[in-house]
Each structure stands twice: as C-alpha cells, then as structure tokens.
Amino acid sequence: MKKLLSVLFGTIVFGALTLGMGACGNVNGGDELKVYAPDGAPALALLNAIEKEDAKEDETFDFDIVDASSIQTYVTGANPAADLAVLPVNLAAKLLGTGETYQMLGTVTNGNLYFLTAGENPVLTAENASAALTGKKIGVVRLTDVPGLTLQAVLTDLGVDYAILESAQEAGAADRANLVAFAPENVTPNGGCDYYLCPEPAASTKIKGTASAATPFRKAGDLQELYGGSEGYPQAVVVAKNSVIQNRKADVETFIGYLQGSAAYLETVSVANVLELLEEARESGLAPSFNANNLTAEVIANCSVRYTPAAQNKDVVLGFLQKLIAVNSASAAIPQDRFFYLG
Amino acid sequence: MKKERLINFIFSVSALLFLWIVWMVAALAVRNEYILPSFQDAFSAMGKLLADGAFWRAFGNTLLRTVLSFLVSLVLGVGLALMASLWTWVRAFLSPIISVLRTVPTMAIILILLIWTNPRVAPSVVTLLVLMPAVYAAALSALDDVRAGYGELVRAFRVPAGRKIFKLYLPLVCPNLLGQAGAILSMGLKITVSGEVLANTFRSLGGMMQEAKMFVQMPELMALTLLTVAAGFLLEGLCLLARYLLVRWRR
Numbered sequence: 001m002k003k004l005l006s007v008l009f010g011t012i013v014f015g016a017l018t019l020g021m022g023a024c025g026n027v028n029g030g031d032e033l034k035v036y037a038p039d040g041a042p043a044l045a046l047l048n049a050i051e052k053e054d055a056k057e058d059e060t061f062d063f064d065i066v067d068a069s070s071i072q073t074y075v076t077g078a079n080p081a082a083d084l085a086v087l088p089v090n091l092a093a094k095l096l097g098t099g100e101t102y103q104m105l106g107t108v109t110n111g112n113l114y115f116l117t118a119g120e121n122p123v124l125t126a127e128n129a130s131a132a133l134t135g136k137k138i139g140v141v142r143l144t145d146v147p148g149l150t151l152q153a154v155l156t157d158l159g160v161d162y163a164i165l166e167s168a169q170e171a172g173a174a175d176r177a178n179l180v181a182f183a184p185e186n187v188t189p190n191g192g193c194d195y196y197l198c199p200e201p202a203a204s205t206k207i208k209g210t211a212s213a214a215t216p217f218r219k220a221g222d223l224q225e226l227y228g229g230s231e232g233y234p235q236a237v238v239v240a241k242n243s244v245i246q247n248r249k250a251d252v253e254t255f256i257g258y259l260q261g262s263a264a265y266l267e268t269v270s271v272a273n274v275l276e277l278l279e280e281a282r283e284s285g286l287a288p289s290f291n292a293n294n295l296t297a298e299v300i301a302n303c304s305v306r307y308t309p310a311a312q313n314k315d316v317v318l319g320f321l322q323k324l325i326a327v328n329s330a331s332a333a334i335p336q337d338r339f340f341y342l343g
Numbered sequence: 344m345k346k347e348r349l350i351n352f353i354f355s356v357s358a359l360l361f362l363w364i365v366w367m368v369a370a371l372a373v374r375n376e377y378i379l380p381s382f383q384d385a386f387s388a389m390g391k392l393l394a395d396g397a398f399w400r401a402f403g404n405t406l407l408r409t410v411l412s413f414l415v416s417l418v419l420g421v422g423l424a425l426m427a428s429l430w431t432w433v434r435a436f437l438s439p440i441i442s443v444l445r446t447v448p449t450m451a452i453i454l455i456l457l458i459w460t461n462p463r464v465a466p467s468v469v470t471l472l473v474l475m476p477a478v479y480a481a482a483l484s485a486l487d488d489v490r491a492g493y494g495e496l497v498r499a500f501r502v503p504a505g506r507k508i509f510k511l512y513l514p515l516v517c518p519n520l521l522g523q524a525g526a527i528l529s530m531g532l533k534i535t536v537s538g539e540v541l542a543n544t545f546r547s548l549g550g551m552m553q554e555a556k557m558f559v560q561m562p563e564l565m566a567l568t569l570l571t572v573a574a575g576f577l578l579e580g581l582c583l584l585a586r587y588l589l590v591r592w593r594r
Binding site: 069072073076077078090091094095144145164166167168169181183185186328330331 | 373374375376377378454457458461462463542543545546550553554556557558559560
C-alpha cells in the first residue's frame with residue numbers, strides 16, 4: 001500500500017511539474033511584440049527602437065539580444081517565438097526564404113570587415129587589388145563563414161585568383177592571393193600574413209593594441225567598399241511574421257520608423273548609453289560582444305548600421321546571395337519573391 | 344555461458360533501440376528540424392556524407408591525428424610509468440605533474456595552444472596531453488600489480504634490468520593495457536574532434552561540424568556526430584581484436 005501511494009504521489013508531482021514547465025514555454029507579457037537579434041553589430045540596429053520604447057509608458061515591443069549561434073531557434077519551428085527578428089541575410093534566406101511565415105522588411109547592417117596590414121603593403125582599392133594581393137597571404141577571420149565567402153566573392157569579381165592554405169607557414173602560390181583561416185587572437189603583425197581581414201570591433205582593437213609596437217597595424221582597406229562602393233553589402237536583415245504584418249501593420253510601420261532613424265541615432269548617442277541599452281536587452285549569462293574596452297564611436301560607425309527597405313534592396317540582396325552560393329552552395333539559398341515585404 | 348552472452352547482446356541492442364526511440368519522441372515533441380532533426384533526415388545526410396570525398400579526407404585527417412597522438416602518449420605514458428615503477432623518486436616527481444595534466448580544463452588548453460601553435464597542430468597536442476596521464480595511470484597500475492607478483496622472484500634471481508623490462512614487465516602489462524586502449528583511443532577521438540571544432544581545423548571532422556553548425560545544417564551536424572561515435576566504436580573493437588590476437592598465450 002505504501003509503495004502504491006509513493007508511486008501515485010510521485011506521478012502527480014511529476015505531472016504537475018511537467019505541466020508547469022510547459023506553461024512557462026511561451027509566456028508573453030501581454031500584447032508586446034517579441035523582437036530578437038544576435039549580439040554584435042546587428043544588435044546596434046535596435047538601439048534607437050529600444051530607447052524610444054523605454055521612454056513610452058506602454059511598450060509595444062520587447063527586445064532580446066541573444067547568442068548569435070541560437071538565433072535560428074527563435075524563428076523556426078511550429079510556433080516561432082520571434083514576432084520580429086534581425087539575423088544574417090544568408091540564414092534568413094535559408095530558413096525563411098519561402099516567405100510562408102516571415103517576410104524580410106529590409107537590411108539593417110551593411111558590412112563591418114576591414115583589412116589590416118603592418119608592413120609597407122598598400123591600401124587596397126578595386127583598382128590595385130589584383131596587383132597588391134597576387135603572391136600575398138591574407139589571414140581571414142571566419143574564412144569558412146560569410147566574411148570569408150564575401151572576400152572570395154569580391155576577389156572573383158575583381159579577377160583575382162586565390163588559393164586557400166592550411167596554415168600561414170605553408171608556402172603560398174606566387175600567382176594568386178593566398179587565404180589562410182585565422183582566429184582573432186592570432187591576428188598579430190608577426191602572424192605570417194601580409195594582410196588580415198577582421199570584423200569590427202576586433203579590427204579597431206588590433207590597431208589600438210599594436211599602436212606602440214615596432215610594426216603597428218593600420219587599416220588597409222574596406223571590404224564593403226570593394227564589394228559595393230559606399231553601399232556595402234547586405235549583412236543582416238530584419239524579418240517580421242506574416243501574421244504580425246497582417247494584424248498589426250501600424251506597429252510594424254512604427255518599428256520600421258525606428259530602424260530608419262538608427263543611423264542618425266548612432267551618430268549622436270554616447271558609447272556608455274549604447275552599452276547600457278545593450279546590457280538591458282541582452283539575455284542573462286551571455287558574454288557581450290561589445291564592452292567599454294572595444295566599443296568606440298569609430299567602431300559604431302564602422303559597423304555600417306543603415307536601414308534599407310526590401311522594396312529598394314531586393315536585387316542587391318539576391319545578387320549577394322547568389323555570389324555566396326557560387327562560393328559555397330551550403331551557405332545560402334535564393335528566397336522566393338514573397339519573402340520580400342514591399343510595403 | 345553462450346546463453347548469458349546472447350542475453351547480454353539482446354540487452355545491448357535494446358539499449359540502442361531505446362536511444363533511437365528517445366530520439367524519435369524528442370524530434371516529435373520539439374517539432375523543429377533546426378533544433379533536432381528527424382532520424383530520416385540525419386540518416387539521409389549520413390548517406391550523402393559517406394559518398395562525399397571531402398568527408399573521407401576530413402575523416403582520414405582526424406583519425407590520423409588521433410592515432411598519432413595516441414601512439415605518442417602510449418610511448419610516453421608507458422615509458423614514464425616504467426621509470427616511476429622502478430624508481431620511487433620518479434614516481435614522486437611525476438605525481439603532481441600528472442595531476443595537473445588531469446585537472447587542467449581541456450578547452451582552456453586548446454585556446455592557449457591556438458595562440459602558441461595553429462589549428463592543425465593544437466587538437467593533436469591537447470589530445471596527447473589528455474591521453475598521456477590516462478595511459479600513465481593504466482600502465483603504472485598494471486606494473487605495480489606485476490611487481491607485486493614477481494618482484495621477489497626477479498630480485499632473488501638477480502634478473503638484469505633490460506630482461507626484467509622487456510621479457511617480464513612489458514609482456515605482462517600488455518593484456519591490461521590493451522584492454523584499456525580501446526576506451527583511451529575513443530576518448531582521444533572525442534577530444535581531437537572537440538579541439539578541431541574549437542580551432543575550426545581545415546579538412547577535419549571538427550571543421551565540418553563547425554561549418555554545418557554555421558550554416559544551420561542540423562542533419563549534417565547530427566550525421567557527423569553519429570559517424571564520429573561509430574568511429575569510436577570501431578576503434579574500440581579494433582583494440583579488442585588486437586588484444587585477442589596478441590595475447591593468445593593467456594588463453
């Protein structure tokens with residue numbers, strides 16, 4: 001009898017716990033729309049919205065800055081948590097490109113990759129890239145990810161042949177640019193490469209960190225400019241659930257208004273304020289990408305935060321995705337027309 | 344005996360079936376292929392990988408790194424254990440060093456080694472640093488047992504050191520070492536792959552896993568994980584076979 005009661009009691013407690021945890025699944029504080037973004041440059045695009053919402057008594061949006069590697073969990077599944085989300089354009093195209101659940105409202109960041117060099121190497125431009133890079137080694141942070149793929153696409157467009165080496169110690173080909181994967185901590189003036197391609201804030205941190213070295217780093221080119229001139233390339237995009245666009249169009253337009261003001265906002269906001277807003281929205285336990293040591297007004301400017309509506313940018317986005325796919329077919333997908341929100 | 348073996352085999356197969364059922368139920372419960380892919384998708388991805396030359400090249404590189412690290416740690420571990428067994432001052436000297444190597448966090452070592460070396464070498468070195476203490480401990484324990492059993496005998500007959508080591512100690516330690524070699528080698532594979540993931544090593548299983556994660560190819564990531572587990576089982580099986588063939592005199 002005792003055993004039976006124990007088993008019964010245990011089952012009831014277990015069942016209650018399971019129900020309780022299930023109920024905790026999708027708790028939404030009322031009518032607030034959930035907005036998710038990965039930490040780093042894409043999160044900067046939300047700061048204008050976060051500050052404006054903070055000033056309101058009744059907030060419309062609830063912001064969460066999450067780990068970049070988990071962003072896909074918020075926009076996929078039977079009932080995705082995100083009403084709006086910022087994510088890398090290639091992931092957005094791969095995961096959401098059918099347009100069934102989400103539409104792309106526009107691009108929010110336009111590239112943050114810069115070339116560094118420590119020697120006498122020239123600053124890279126579209127005109128001199130072929131001559132300057134042939135026979136040279138380029139250390140690339142995240143070579144197999146979008147930064148490296150974008151570089152390979154740019155080199156192809158500029159007619160620069162390239163090869164990928166396993167390490168900087170390997171002898172490079174004299175008739176092509178030689179690309180080597182580098183971890184950010186190994187990017188040093190003595191790392192064995194002529195140029196390094198680094199994202200912000202690492203690029204500025206390296207320049208600052210080697211300022212007093214015998215051969216300090218200096219900026220030697222802008223990948224965004226090599227790709228698309230002053231426009232850069234579409235790096236991160238913002239998407240919205242179709243149901244939210246249909247049922248809460250006014251709120252979506254308000255959000256777009258916030259994004260349109262992001263670039264101007266970031267020109268005037270203080271670094272301390274940026275860090276405070278990011279801290280407020282960041283998920284608990286996540287190590288921040290930006291901190292007081294690596295974030296400056298110049299880094300914020302170099303992250304190229306600028307909103308461009310999908311209606312204006314659709315061809316540019318498609319072109320960029322096609323170039324990524326040409327380098328690595330697994331990196332992206334071509335979205336359908338209905339993926340783009342045209343207003 | 345045969346009946347007992349059969350029953351044990353059935354239970355082992357049941358465990359694998361149980362794991363498969365748990366996976367199916369979890370995939371149905373989660374209903375998100377970007378978090379947990381289905382069994383069918385993962386196996387379909389596995390089939391594509393097995394037909395891909397790039398996978399076999401990466402697999403070969405990872406296996407080579409693991410086996411080389413294991414062999415070096417075997418030579419070092421057994422050699423040091425032999426010295427520790429013969430001279431107590433060596434045992435005392437090595438004791439804190441081995442404890443440090445056992446305790447130091449593996450991921451921290453990889454991060455440090457990435458600064459000192461490169462993504463190709465770092466996983467091999469960290470595997471060596473983790474396996475060597477395990478081999479040392481196994482060899483020392485086996486040598487202590489042998490010395491306990493034969494120590495007086497060799498002292499009484501004044502057996503020269505060389506003969507003692509190569510004709511007595513090592514052959515007697517061999518069955519014990521080979522018995523544990525499989526587990527140590529499959530642990531080495533696990534650490535090598537972990538190191539490659541963190542270092543994003545070019546043309547490696549870990550590098551392929553990192554790329555699959557980067558481009559949200561969850562079926563491929565699951566397939567690579569399953570293939571790594573299968574490789575671990577294979578290595579353990581090969582070590583058991585080696586033990587069976589090499590230690591015939593014991594039967």
